[in-house]
Amino acid sequence: MRAVTGASFYAPVEEELAELERRLLDVGRAGHPVFRAAVAHLFQTRGKLLRPTLVFLAARFGTAADREVVLNLAESLELVHTASLVHDDVVDRAELRRNVETVNAKWNDDVALIVGDYLFAKAYALAAVLPKPEVIAIVAETVFALCDGELSEVTAARALPSEREYLDRIELKTASLYAACCQGAALLAEADAEHVAALGAFGTNLGLAFQITDDILDLTGDEEDFGKTLGRDLLEGMPTLPMIYAVAERDGSGGALASRILAPAKNEEEVRGLLAEIRDSSGPERARQRALAFHGAAVRALEQLPARAERDALRDVADFVVSRVR
Amino acid sequence: MRAVTGASFYAPVEEELAELERRLLDVGRAGHPVFRAAVAHLFQTRGKLLRPTLVFLAARFGTAADREVVLNLAESLELVHTASLVHDDVVDRAELRRNVETVNAKWNDDVALIVGDYLFAKAYALAAVLPKPEVIAIVAETVFALCDGELSEVTAARALPSEREYLDRIELKTASLYAACCQGAALLAEADAEHVAALGAFGTNLGLAFQITDDILDLTGDEEDFGKTLGRDLLEGMPTLPMIYAVAERDGSGGALASRILAPAKNEEEVRGLLAEIRDSSGPERARQRALAFHGAAVRALEQLPARAERDALRDVADFVVSRVR
Numbered sequence: 001m002r003a004v005t006g007a008s009f010y011a012p013v014e015e016e017l018a019e020l021e022r023r024l025l026d027v028g029r030a031g032h033p034v035f036r037a038a039v040a041h042l043f044q045t046r047g048k049l050l051r052p053t054l055v056f057l058a059a060r061f062g063t064a065a066d067r068e069v070v071l072n073l074a075e076s077l078e079l080v081h082t083a084s085l086v087h088d089d090v091v092d093r094a095e096l097r098r099n100v101e102t103v104n105a106k107w108n109d110d111v112a113l114i115v116g117d118y119l120f121a122k123a124y125a126l127a128a129v130l131p132k133p134e135v136i137a138i139v140a141e142t143v144f145a146l147c148d149g150e151l152s153e154v155t156a157a158r159a160l161p162s163e164r165e166y167l168d169r170i171e172l173k174t175a176s177l178y179a180a181c182c183q184g185a186a187l188l189a190e191a192d193a194e195h196v197a198a199l200g201a202f203g204t205n206l207g208l209a210f211q212i213t214d215d216i217l218d219l220t221g222d223e224e225d226f227g228k229t230l231g232r233d234l235l236e237g238m239p240t241l242p243m244i245y246a247v248a249e250r251d252g253s254g255g256a257l258a259s260r261i262l263a264p265a266k267n268e269e270e271v272r273g274l275l276a277e278i279r280d281s282s283g284p285e286r287a288r289q290r291a292l293a294f295h296g297a298a299v300r301a302l303e304q305l306p307a308r309a310e311r312d313a314l315r316d317v318a319d320f321v322v323s324r325v326r
Numbered sequence: 327m328r329a330v331t332g333a334s335f336y337a338p339v340e341e342e343l344a345e346l347e348r349r350l351l352d353v354g355r356a357g358h359p360v361f362r363a364a365v366a367h368l369f370q371t372r373g374k375l376l377r378p379t380l381v382f383l384a385a386r387f388g389t390a391a392d393r394e395v396v397l398n399l400a401e402s403l404e405l406v407h408t409a410s411l412v413h414d415d416v417v418d419r420a421e422l423r424r425n426v427e428t429v430n431a432k433w434n435d436d437v438a439l440i441v442g443d444y445l446f447a448k449a450y451a452l453a454a455v456l457p458k459p460e461v462i463a464i465v466a467e468t469v470f471a472l473c474d475g476e477l478s479e480v481t482a483a484r485a486l487p488s489e490r491e492y493l494d495r496i497e498l499k500t501a502s503l504y505a506a507c508c509q510g511a512a513l514l515a516e517a518d519a520e521h522v523a524a525l526g527a528f529g530t531n532l533g534l535a536f537q538i539t540d541d542i543l544d545l546t547g548d549e550e551d552f553g554k555t556l557g558r559d560l561l562e563g564m565p566t567l568p569m570i571y572a573v574a575e576r577d578g579s580g581g582a583l584a585s586r587i588l589a590p591a592k593n594e595e596e597v598r599g600l601l602a603e604i605r606d607s608s609g610p611e612r613a614r615q616r617a618l619a620f621h622g623a624a625v626r627a628l629e630q631l632p633a634r635a636e637r638d639a640l641r642d643v644a645d646f647v648v649s650r651v652r
Binding site: 032035090111114117124125128129136137148152 | 356357358360361410413416417434435436437439440441443444446447448450451453454455462463466470472473474476477478480
């Protein structure tokens with residue numbers, strides 16, 4: 001696996017991405033001034049745009065990729081993603097996301113709640129006019145999955161989940177959206193059924209690799225590179241895979257580390273202590289091996305696709321996802 | 327105008343309403359256990375179901391009222407309504423709605439936020455498969471209107487709105503949904519264009535009459551009948567039409583009553599004092615005249631429709647809306 005800089009995989013779809021960015025900035029146009037301001041704030045800096053990149057690349061494996069229709073799907077799914085982040089930040093009381101103030105921090109929880117509703121509504125309005133009912137259903141199913149994942153999070157007992165429970169949760173909260181991007185675009189473009197399935201499998205495994213990597217970076221990343229405060233999952237008492245593995249190594253009997261991880265309202269010193277202890281364990285490395293295994297499964301799924309520039313680009317996305325530092 | 331008991335206008339559509347109730351209770355089926363429990367809680371008691379009643383009655387003025395399709399629209403709009411109430415109750419920190427605990431009170435704000443997202447998603451999934459794009463667009467526009475209205479509320483300056491500003495807000499927050507029920511159903515059923523327009527006008531005016539009546543009841547109702555704590559709008563510092571008229575009468579110069587109405591964090595005694603003063607003013611009666619004017623406009627719109635049992639039922643709905651005590 002090569003280390004990949006972002007630029008390489010954007011190249012084949014740069015034009016669609018530029019058009020998408022214009023549309024995202026325009027989402028607030030007819031709305032309430034506060035919604036307009038929130039949209040301008042949310043899309044002021046170009047994010048990684050991994051999800052729309054996947055939509056545009058996956059659509060190239062079909063025979064009927066109507067540019068307009070594919071742009072609608074990309075915009076719809078990016079708005080679903082943004083809406084769910086805005087609502088998650090309310091639930092998590094987060095003040096920063098990628099060094100940018102959250103909507104709840106810049107305005108307040110009430111505004112963030114309504115702005116999220118608005119973005120979901122825009123997303124659905126775009127999805128509803130897609131020409132294939134099965135793709136519309138995929139968008140809806142993705143939102144149900146996000147809600148299921150988020151409900152699992154907020155109603156979880158204060159206990160360490162099993163590896164399986166962790167994977168189920170991140171499949172709902174992250175991988176379902178990656179799968180929807182790849183599979184939905186392939187369906188829209190009328191790709192062969194086996195290519196649709198391969199792209200779906202690619203998306204799911206990519207999403208799992210992405211989220212595990214994110215959870216490792218939250219514990220071991222460089223704060224400046226990562227663009228987030230480290231240890232957020234610890235602060236929120238949200239157990240992730242590296243923690244689960246660290247506990248498996250250290251807590252053979254007692255459960256002391258698990259209790260400290262799950263404790264509510266930690267102070268800064270406790271978080272720093274836990275960060276050091278988890279970094280010192282085999283947890284992050286074992287989690288990294290797990291992420292690489294999903295990366296491998298994603299790459300294998302690509303072998304079902306015809307060899308072409310877009311397949312190489314998808315491979316680069318997969319490599320980027322597990323080699324990134326932010 | 328006759329005083330109307332609820333039963334009369336339900337009769338022509340009793341069967342569809344019963345089917346709708348079964349479906350609403352089933353909305354949680356495949357979801358997270360907490361979502362299932364919230365759905366069971368929300369639909370445990372039969373509400374007034376005015377909105378679905380309007381959908382079913384309005385659909386009878388078309389020639390192509392496919393029962394299944396009309397049920398989907400009714401369910402979709404009722405879920406939009408329920409989702410927006412669940413989110414409004416978070417914003418308003420409300421603990422009871424119609425004597426039933428709110429989702430945020432029974433669980434917490436985080437759960438209520440996600441349950442609302444879930445209900446919106448179910449609503450859109452139903453809307454997306456409707457056979458007419460213009461009806462799908464009406465559902466989306468209705469959610470935008472609800473969001474606009476709610477954003478106006480939470481970002482409003484602490485100042486008394488004009489009558490016009492008040493009417494604009496309730497048109498967004500309430501009347502748009504009533505109009506969508508009537509107009510959307512008529513469109514789905516392929517009613518004549520003039521009947522679609524008449525039903526749309528009926529819905530808008532009915533919604534305005536409904537909301538003004540609700541706002542009067544919040545100040546002058548019988549607490550037991552109304553099923554809500556009185557004076558909620560005062561407690562929340564949310565100025566309504568009877569208050570606007572009361573201020574116009576009393577505050578010729580000073581603005582003392584307006585300041586007291588707008589003051590945040592009132593105690594019970596202050597609320598009781600304001601209730602007495604507003605009841606004693608011409609505000610509620612002037613507001614009632616305004617509600618009756620919208621009722622009159624709604625009834626006149628019905629004159630464009632062919633005379634039949636369903637038209638009489640719509641007339642009864644209109645009479646009920648302004649004569650109700652809860």
